[in-house]
Amino acid sequence: MTGSEVPTPFRLAYVPGVTPTKWVRVWNERLPEVPLTLIPVSAADAADVLRAGDADAGLVRLPIDRTELSAIPLYTETTVVVVPKDHDVAGADEVVAEDLADAVVLHPLDDTLEWERRPGVAAKERPATTADAVELVAAGVGLLVVPQSLARLHHRKDLTYRPVSDAPESRVALSWPEAHTTDLVEEFIGIVRGRTVNSSRGRAPTPAQPKAKSQRPDASGAKRKPGAAGGSTGKGARGGPGAGKGAKRGKPRRRS
Template sequence: MATGGPRRRPARSGRRPDVPAKGAKAPRRDDRSGAARSDRAARPRADERSDDRMPPGPFRLGAVPGATPGKWIDIWKQRMPHNPLELIPLEVVDQRAALREGLVDAAIVRLPIERDDLSVIPLYDETPVAVCSVESALTAADELTLADLAGELVIVPRDDVLGAVVPDAVAPAFAPLATTADAIATAATGTGVVLMPMSLARLHHRKDVDFRPVVDGPLSSVALAWPTDATTPLVETFIGIVRGRTANSSR
């Protein structure tokens, strides 16, 4: 027997069952892909973590007077914030002993240097200059030759690094002076001239002296040196900086 008319289906709301109603909170999902992206974003890049795989340091860098490793030190600080670099001043006479005795890990040195058990990378050559009083007639020229210094009293201090020989120069009547600074102070009085690499003339700059390039004088070569059997990861990192490698470059 019939029970009545056909059953009516409930009206549809016009939305899918998995879509929340307006104003309702969406159900929480385990968004693993989003979490992975967030985790990757939080992780530093390989070049930012480069110092995490290194010994804690410090990296001890020796430097002779006149050396200018500032730009390399700045790059080190950017790339290796957790590995401090300690700059250790060295006299040229002590540079080989400092490397041999392990007082420094590497050093900016002046050549020549005894290379037994050392690795050496030449960096640059320095122009020689003649330092004299600002009142000297030598300052009238923009540059000099060794022949221009004939007849001049040439002072060679005990810490001389150039070894220049000036033909027909006049030898001082006084005992050799101890340091380049002493020799420059004497030249400032109008007594003699001193030959040295340009960086040392700038290092010991005074208002009462001036210098001129000596175009045919001996060059002074500067290099990076370190004990070959102590080529540590920190040393390799500094070598890479000196050679211009980027943080992502392979050794």
């Protein structure tokens, strides 16, 4: 690569409430030569962005339209109800859906929770976004049931939230166009799954370094040179390099 060439970035889309920071940090450590570009998208638009090729992969909320897309579930979030701080629900550690039966519960258009039967009384109109719904909760119009990360994202000092123990949970997944499972996509899959840099999938493992030959110390504590026999290296040492070819071992002479 010449100095004028700019590497193509890896484009990662992500929906509100999802925090890709830790995975981006690992990416930058492993592939410093490939920039990673973050693309914020709405939960409703995430699948279309991936199919259109406007991102290489995306952190999305399930369910999504899986047409032409692959997806790997990553984790599941607790579901909470967002209420004013002075609401009765704020005094409980957690609630069940039945506790919300008499309350107006807002249902924003970008909601991804899958309910068999939604709790509470439906509002006359659906807010366009979760952010709009939070503003309506603050205005006393109703309550809002969302994944906990969205309650944190839209936190206000006059609001709080409590877990809803029997509510459906939100699943976060990594998704990408099935026909474009590139090496960089595989690399990011390995990162979110916690694979090490030397994993068999993803980047090529670091080659093993040859081990140095061990050098055992002789009786004096000095390390023996490779190939030397016994502790002596002088000429004529028995069996050593100084021994003559075909030399015979004689009998020791008696002292007179």
